[in-house]
Amino acid sequence: MHSFEMANIKYQLIKAETAWPHGGRIVVHKFLKISALCGIFLLIVCYSWSTCVTIIPSQGYSPSDCTGSTNDQYDASTEQTESSPDEKIYTSTRAQLIPFIRRNETLGPNILDNYFVYTSQCRMPALNPFARDALRIFKKTTYNTCDPSMDLISVVYDDGNQRYKLHMNEPKIKCCYKAILRSGNGAEADNKFKLLPCTYFPQDFVVPQRVDAVITECRRLKDKKLLQQDAFGFVQPAKHVGNRTTLNNSIVDQSPESRPSVLLWGIDSMSRMNFQRTMPLMYKYLRKENWYELQGYNKMGDNTFPNLMALLTGFNNTRSMSVCRPKSVAGLDACPLLWQTYRQLGYITAYAEDWGRFSTFNYNKKGFVKPPTDYYPRPLMLAVEKELKKVLVSRIPYCVGRRHYAEYIYDYAIQFTRVHKNQSTFGMFWTNSFSHNDFALPSSMDAKILEYMHTLQKNGIFEKSIILFFSDHGMRFGPLRSLDSGFLEERMPILYIWLPNWFRHKYPQFVHNLQLNRNRLTSPFDIHATLRHILELDTPLAELSRPEGCPSCHSIFYEVAESRDCRDAGITDHWCTCHTFKNNSLTDYHIKEISQQLINATNAYLVANNLTDVCQTLRLSNIESVQRKISLKAKAFESYLVRYEAQPENALFEASTDWNNKTQRISISVPDISRLDSYSQLSKCVEDNIAKKFCICYDYAELKP
Ligand SMILES: *[C@@H]1O[C@H](CO)[C@@H](O)[C@H](O)[C@H]1NC(C)=O
Ligand SMILES: *[C@@H]1O[C@H](CO)[C@@H](O)[C@H](O)[C@H]1NC(C)=O
Ligand SMILES: *[C@@H]1O[C@H](CO)[C@@H](O)[C@H](O)[C@H]1NC(C)=O
Ligand SMILES: *[C@@H]1O[C@H](CO)[C@@H](O)[C@H](O)[C@H]1NC(C)=O
Ligand SMILES: *[C@@H]1O[C@H](CO)[C@@H](O)[C@H](O)[C@H]1NC(C)=O
Ligand SMILES: *[C@@H]1O[C@H](CO)[C@@H](O)[C@H](O)[C@H]1NC(C)=O
Numbered sequence: 001m002h003s004f005e006m007a008n009i010k011y012q013l014i015k016a017e018t019a020w021p022h023g024g025r026i027v028v029h030k031f032l033k034i035s036a037l038c039g040i041f042l043l044i045v046c047y048s049w050s051t052c053v054t055i056i057p058s059q060g061y062s063p064s065d066c067t068g069s070t071n072d073q074y075d076a077s078t079e080q081t082e083s084s085p086d087e088k089i090y091t092s093t094r095a096q097l098i099p100f101i102r103r104n105e106t107l108g109p110n111i112l113d114n115y116f117v118y119t120s121q122c123r124m125p126a127l128n129p130f131a132r133d134a135l136r137i138f139k140k141t142t143y144n145t146c147d148p149s150m151d152l153i154s155v156v157y158d159d160g161n162q163r164y165k166l167h168m169n170e171p172k173i174k175c176c177y178k179a180i181l182r183s184g185n186g187a188e189a190d191n192k193f194k195l196l197p198c199t200y201f202p203q204d205f206v207v208p209q210r211v212d213a214v215i216t217e218c219r220r221l222k223d224k225k226l227l228q229q230d231a232f233g234f235v236q237p238a239k240h241v242g243n244r245t246t247l248n249n250s251i252v253d254q255s256p257e258s259r260p261s262v263l264l265w266g267i268d269s270m271s272r273m274n275f276q277r278t279m280p281l282m283y284k285y286l287r288k289e290n291w292y293e294l295q296g297y298n299k300m301g302d303n304t305f306p307n308l309m310a311l312l313t314g315f316n317n318t319r320s321m322s323v324c325r326p327k328s329v330a331g332l333d334a335c336p337l338l339w340q341t342y343r344q345l346g347y348i349t350a351y352a353e354d355w356g357r358f359s360t361f362n363y364n365k366k367g368f369v370k371p372p373t374d375y376y377p378r379p380l381m382l383a384v385e386k387e388l389k390k391v392l393v394s395r396i397p398y399c400v401g402r403r404h405y406a407e408y409i410y411d412y413a414i415q416f417t418r419v420h421k422n423q424s425t426f427g428m429f430w431t432n433s434f435s436h437n438d439f440a441l442p443s444s445m446d447a448k449i450l451e452y453m454h455t456l457q458k459n460g461i462f463e464k465s466i467i468l469f470f471s472d473h474g475m476r477f478g479p480l481r482s483l484d485s486g487f488l489e490e491r492m493p494i495l496y497i498w499l500p501n502w503f504r505h506k507y508p509q510f511v512h513n514l515q516l517n518r519n520r521l522t523s524p525f526d527i528h529a530t531l532r533h534i535l536e537l538d539t540p541l542a543e544l545s546r547p548e549g550c551p552s553c554h555s556i557f558y559e560v561a562e563s564r565d566c567r568d569a570g571i572t573d574h575w576c577t578c579h580t581f582k583n584n585s586l587t588d589y590h591i592k593e594i595s596q597q598l599i600n601a602t603n604a605y606l607v608a609n610n611l612t613d614v615c616q617t618l619r620l621s622n623i624e625s626v627q628r629k630i631s632l633k634a635k636a637f638e639s640y641l642v643r644y645e646a647q648p649e650n651a652l653f654e655a656s657t658d659w660n661n662k663t664q665r666i667s668i669s670v671p672d673i674s675r676l677d678s679y680s681q682l683s684k685c686v687e688d689n690i691a692k693k694f695c696i697c698y699d700y701a702e703l704k705p
């Protein structure tokens with residue numbers, strides 16, 4: 001009988017250095033030196049090119065090797081604000097929102113160096129992630145251990161009898177555990193937890209199977225001094241599997257070859273450019289290991305909820321709100337989320353997410369009355385956030401207790417996949433804590449996530465699972481979003497897919513199509529269709545069901561039409577990155593009118609939502625830039641992308657709007673207007689995510705912490 005360490009992931013992971021081709025620390029130093037030289041070279045290149053070319057071919061030389069060069073001056077103890085005064089300098093004189101592409105320099109055999117998509121109806125520019133303006137505000141951050149002291153408790157999982165044990169690593173201590181339980185009902189079911197009294201346990205204590213999560217405390221024997229608090233989640237196998245086996249025996253025992261497991265590994269707010277910029281190790285790894293990338297992946301809605309709902313339900317935002325009623329108690333429980341389908345077909349399911357109050361289904365929403373998946377460690381997240389010491393970075397808990405917040409999610413993912421290695425599983429593991437507010441902070445987790453990938457690989461998960469490494473959208477606010485490239489940053493999330501080798505052999509045509517689709521326009525609706533397709537791989541395309549929110553979307557294992565445009569992909573004009581833009585004079589007679597109408601529409605929105613008591617009326621103060629959309633098809637109206645400032649507080653907005661020259665009116669959906677500067681501190685008086693973008697609270701000064 002063998003056992004191995006699991007919850008105590010620290011010791012089980014393969015270190016990033018050993019996975020590096022040459023191994024060892026010296027190589028890391030060498031790497032830094034090379035990257036510094038490379039950085040200088042890049043800067044020279046950038047300086048000499050920046051006046052004429054904003055897009056640098058990404059394949060001639062590898063800019064991804066150069067990210068380490070910027071600087072390392074990062075101090076996790078100082079909270080970074082999203083918009084410091086000098087960042088304003090870069091944003092206030094913007095003239096050209098979307099860098100132009102010089103046609104003559106790009107047309108040719110290597111057109112995809114400059115475009116993610118270059119098809120008859122879609123020209124999606126591929127920007128240089130290492131452009132000068134982005135590098136100027138990017139500060140590489142380092143991974144700091146949250147608690148360097150030695151683990152007083154190790155968790156050991158015994159494969160043989162499928163039990164967890166708690167091992168104390170010191171002789172002269174005693175430790176107790178408080179079981180964490182889901183508690184509360186109705187509206188509070190997803191927001192409350194209960195801690196049972198601390199129970200002392202003996203050495204190599206077998207964790208009872210009903211215990212899913214604990215907070216532990218270890219004390220010195222002689223004077224009972226508290227030495228260490230910690231927290232662990234357990235994926236208790238028998239509990240759910242026993243039940244499921246009787247539920248649908250036929251499926252659970254099938255080989256992985258007929259039922260691939262699905263692992264969704266999501267990082268919030270990660271664009272393709274920012275991924276390459278902040279996570280060079282992962283970027284390189286995914287390419288080297290032959291993951292399939294969708295370079296034409298375009299978000300379909302503003303923030304996390306609509307995009308993840310499109311992926312998990314196939315609904316557009318209107319239907320996500322009306323069918324799934326996230327603001328009503330038990331609304332989401334009745335929502336046909338994809339993991340339910342998987343569960344009904346015998347899969348074991350899990351969903352975990354960090355940052356309790358701001359989780360996808362909880363931020364200004366009611367969450368779930370009943371756990372939505374077999375494994376749902378939300379009580380653990382609520383408990384660690386409340387009970388353990390936190391270190392905030394950019395106002396999000398970064399370290400919680402002895403670990404990075406994201407590591408609780410990743411450790412859980414490792415356990416879930418490992419414990420159920422011999423069953424078909426569907427797990428979604430989503431993190432916000434290191435990527436949502438500070439676009440540079442993911443650089444601190446790059447090597448760490450690579451370690452997790454190696455652990456999955458070592459545990460054999462890659463042989464049975466289709467894995468999505470993806471995001472919902474790019475950075476939506478803050479200094480990165482305010483750059484010229486911000487429009488594209490926001491709209492182009494990463495999406496990589498891992499296919500097990502048996503799958504590649506069994507379905508070569510799917511793999512071929514997937515490779516082709518790398519540079520076609522795709523959306524979260526296609527991913528929804530794909531995840532459904534995985535459940536019936538032998539069903540022909542014509543018989544597969546289509547996402548309700550986008551009936552022309554389909555599994556990406558089938559070729560996406562060359563002629564696809566954003567509408568075909570379920571992406572509305574405002575979020576579409578297929579258009580080319582042309583600089584427009586700020587003095588054209590109708591530009592002021594358009595901008596004023598945008599402000600008026602926003603004020604009308606505040607009135608309609610009864611927010612004028614708490615939110616100030618906006619006044620147009622400056623038009624920063626205007627671009628006119630060059631449509632590939634003839635259009636009845638001109639479309640403009642306008643970036644403008646309003647008082648109070650120099651609030652910075654960006655809107656894409658149609659202009660009807662006959663009626664002299666714009667058409668705009670106010671909720672789609674983007675707010676580019678950081679606004680969370682100014683909008684605390686309102687709850688609604690959309691209203692927050694437009695509300696400058698009267699009394700925000702007093703609300704500031
Ligand atoms: C750009 O392309 C056009 C047509 O292909 C050609 O006539 C023109 O000379 C090119 N200009 C430059 C600067 O290369
Ligand atoms: C099995 O599932 C049923 C209904 O889903 C539940 O009531 C029961 O407690 C479960 N049994 C175990 C052992 O988990
Ligand atoms: C069990 O699996 C079969 C397919 O093998 C499926 O048709 C049936 O609906 C499943 N039953 C349950 C209760 O999920
Ligand atoms: C999975 O199955 C293999 C072979 O049947 C067995 O050796 C292994 O212990 C099982 N693993 C788990 C986690 O159940
Ligand atoms: C959303 O989908 C429904 C039906 O699926 C459709 O009637 C509606 O027009 C769509 N809404 C938007 C904004 O596209
Ligand atoms: C775009 O237009 C603005 C305002 O008219 C102007 O200042 C700027 O130089 C233009 N940029 C380019 C690249 O033409």
Ligand SMILES: *[C@@H]1O[C@H](CO)[C@@H](O)[C@H](O)[C@H]1NC(C)=O
Binds near residue numbers: 593597
């Ligand atoms: C905007 O609203 C103001 C005040 O209500 C009004 O005077 C003005 O005519 C409006 N402008 C436009 C362009 O609608």
Ligand SMILES: *[C@@H]1O[C@H](CO)[C@@H](O)[C@H](O)[C@H]1NC(C)=O
Binds near residue numbers: 610
């Ligand atoms: C608007 O707000 C006021 C007080 O804030 C409240 O009395 C009123 O009912 C609200 N009206 C609507 C339509 O929500």
Ligand SMILES: *[C@@H]1O[C@H](CO)[C@@H](O)[C@H](O)[C@H]1NC(C)=O
Binds near residue numbers: 661
């Ligand atoms: C818009 O209308 C004005 C007058 O109504 C006219 O002078 C102008 O040329 C028109 N512009 C376009 C682009 O059609």
